[in-house]
């Protein structure tokens with residue numbers, strides 16, 4: 236009988252300077268609600284670490300899962316900036332964004348069954364799942380995956396470009412992070428037949444339409460979205476020159492060499508593949524490049540005006556981005572996807 240006293244189940248968010256509002260359920264973050272509605276809010280980590288998802292709070296109250304101060308500078312906080320991935324609206328809000336809002340695909344929930352989990356190298360498996368219904372995505376995007384008994388969702392990039400517009404069969408390259416809840420669960424036993432939850436598609440990493448030479452720099456399982464965008468480009472008949480720098484620790488950690496060989500053999504233009512090993516024993520027969528993969532940037536003919544695609548551990552991506560900018564690449568010629576995990580939370 237006192238239902239008129241109940242707090243509303245959803246709060247309204249008004250975007251200043253945009254003719255748009257959004258309803259956010261009381262248990263959802265602003266970022267979750269925006270992405271679910273297909274609003275392309277920039278984000279990298281979703282754990283309050285990178286600061287990419289900042290917005291300006293003009294009016295209203297939020298609860299923060301972790302303090303915005305962990306990722307934002309003092310002057311940004313004083314100007315009213317907060318993190319959308321950590322902000323749960325506690326009242327109706329008015330907010331402002333630094334860039335105009337664009338709309339992409341809406342996100343949906345799927346049930347996924349694990350079909351196979353072959354090992355690609357000692358610490359990476361090819362997680363293949365079948366969905367309860369077809370999903371459309373753009374190569375380069377990612378899904379959030381949940382497993383029974385594991386708290387929360389983890390993000391994984393699609394590792395295979397669908398031939399048709401949508402597919403029920405998905406592949407992900409999952410690297411084992413020792414001590415990590417989801418990957419410890421996945422690697423501990425034969426999980427074929429297990430049910431997962433999958434929420435997708437997310438992310439704005441994609442191959443841009445242009446004629447510029449493509450420079451891909453991947454580290455570890457960061458190869459997944461790179462393979463997928465190159466597969467898509469090949470299927471579309473791309474002729475742009477490709478340079479693929481791939482960083483792994485040792486020869487045994489190099490994976491997908493057959494698929495890279497197939498891409499190189501069928502690509503309709505020049506295709507350079509440069510594997511780089513950071514921890515290969517000095518006395519091994521390895522004849523290729525050694526050291527951090529980013530060291531190879533200095534060897535590239537940067538005057539080629541590349542369009543760069545970087546993916547992998549945040550430290551590698553940050554360094555590659557800094558070196559490419561230093562070498563004269565324009566910021567908008569660089570797309571980056573950082574595989575942030577909870578150990579990156581400051």
Ligand SMILES: Cc1cc2nc3c(=O)[nH]c(=O)nc-3n(C[C@H](O)[C@H](O)[C@H](O)COP(=O)(O)OP(=O)(O)OC[C@H]3O[C@@H](n4cnc5c(N)ncnc54)[C@H](O)[C@@H]3O)c2cc1C
Nearest residue numbers: 390391392409410414415416417418456574575576577578
């Ligand atoms: C957009 C995106 C795409 C990604 N795509 C891929 C992909 O294609 N392939 C891939 O392998 N990975 C990818 N990742 C990384 C992936 O989402 C997971 O972070 C990773 O697999 C670890 O998950 P986990 O559950 O095993 O580890 P978690 O349980 O999340 O823990 C990760 C690490 O942090 C430590 N840790 C946990 N909690 C804390 C804490 N509170 N403080 C400090 N340390 C803590 C753990 O001990 C462990 O070492 C992607 C990440 C993002 C953001």
Ligand code: FES
Nearest residue numbers: 280281285286320
């Ligand atoms: S996406 Fe919110 S801080 Fe990284």
